[in-house]
Amino acid sequence: MAMTADSHSSHDTWLVAQLAADDLAGPDRAAAERLVARCDACAELFADIRAIATATAALPAPVRTRDFRLTPADAARLRSPWRRWVGSFAQPRFAFVQPLGAALASLGLAGLLIGVLPTLGISQSTSGTAPAPPAAARVTAAAPTAAASDAKTAPEFAAPAGTPAPVAAGAAPSAEPAPSSGEPGSSSLRVTTPSAAPSPASGAATAQNPSAPVESGMEPPATASTTIGMAPIVTGPPASAAADAAPAPGGSDGSAAAGAAPASDRAGTQSGPSTVGGAPGGSNGSAAPAAAGSAPASAGLGVPTVVTPGVGGQAVPENAIPSSATTSPLVLVSLGLLLAGVALFLVRRAALRAMR
């Protein structure tokens, strides 16, 4: 009795396939044989599976198109212990190594950037045309030496707000422009003078500008701090003078005047809280080339570029190697990640090349 197509849909085709492969025994086999005997569709399926299996076995063999014998060069390459070791990484189960290496290297690079970049003071575009964030200027002015307290510098710092004011970092004995001072990006400058003589003007600046914050906790007593824009101007320790200036948005550049007494003097000449050119669009920011008037102040990460007097009075960037950054755990871990990632990437790449 043939079963209908409707009833075939409920039949176990898996059982029929097993029967076609002769893989059944016992009651399962009997059940499958009953299905094939009573259901036309099951019988057709059974015959079709067998026909397909027969046709598959009779498939013509594909003809190879090249000889796979090994050459002596192949043999030498494959027997090299180094290549065998490296070649083991070319196996597909190590396919994850390359993306893993790239990911680790990326993480390490990002960590390095996060850890090192702020200390380098490398920041946004420092070109004169680029808009700057709210100006931040920090000046650490120190007591000048005899040369630093040169009266020639005083008028420059007394320039009215809003006019480009050359920075008087050169007032210090290390008055030569710093190597980086003439380049955009020298967002700040600290000039260390060889003399540790205290500046009488520093105290005067504090006296003249009582509203200026004084970092008395961090700095020697002769330090006065005043704010240019968003950041304070700090009159630094007696032996150093630093300027850190950033241009203000709206085109007014922050003015940084580094110099021992002059900075204090200038602070003294500013009225009120000594806010100089920091407000966005403000007009009191003075486009001052930082460090001896050669570098336009730029917005940075607020990290001063440190310049120390070198041989012959040549200013040398102090933070060319940021010692604090290289020793921080973040930088070390990032460096490790970067190296490990690059190593993994290169080993896998070399392995793949070795296998070719």
Added chain:
Amino acid sequence: MSDLRATAGAPEPLDAAPPLDTTPSSGAPLDAAGADEPRAGVARREPPDDPAQRRDTILIERARGGDLDGFNQLVSAYQDQLFALVARMVPDRDQASDVVQEAFFSAYRNLGSFRGGSVRSWLSRIAINGAMDLQRARRRRPVQPYPELEDESWQPPAGPEADPEGHVLTHERTQALNAALARIADDQRAAIVLYDVEGYDYAEIAEMTGVSLGTVKSRIHRGRLALRTLLEHRMELFRG
């Protein structure tokens, strides 16, 4: 290198083993070359009864001793079979060739890991693993589906006695079946090729593919059912 590559062409029949020089590269007869003491890490085995297996064992020993010619005799004996096997699993011919070449490279590198048994199965296992890896890589980064095997080399050779109608029918059937094989799951295709085409039994396939016996059966049955579904409207090619 080019002289060896240039010899590709007429494949040698599988059963026609290349002339066998049983003298190892050192010049000493193989049985005398420390045969009384088993090699480190290699169990002492009785010589196989199968002549082909005995030949393979000798060639493997020679290759282990650094005799490249011994290994190349193995390559000559099995390269057609391996290519046919891989080409059915990886229908792209260039990729199949690469897989086979890589399989022989891998076999040469890992001669020390051969623990006896059938060299044919050992080489097939390496080639199958390579083909499976390639298919997995293709699944991860799909580029193009496999060509539906329209390569002319899939056509069986037509002898002068073959009637044109039969030849066309055979060609159509081969094309349809290859196209269907290219569309089923990779593991099912591998199992069907190994079982129906290569003639391995369930246990050998299970060992080669690293799955259980039941899984092998399941893959074969499901693969056949899938083929039948794909070929349902062309079954007249197979029923005649």
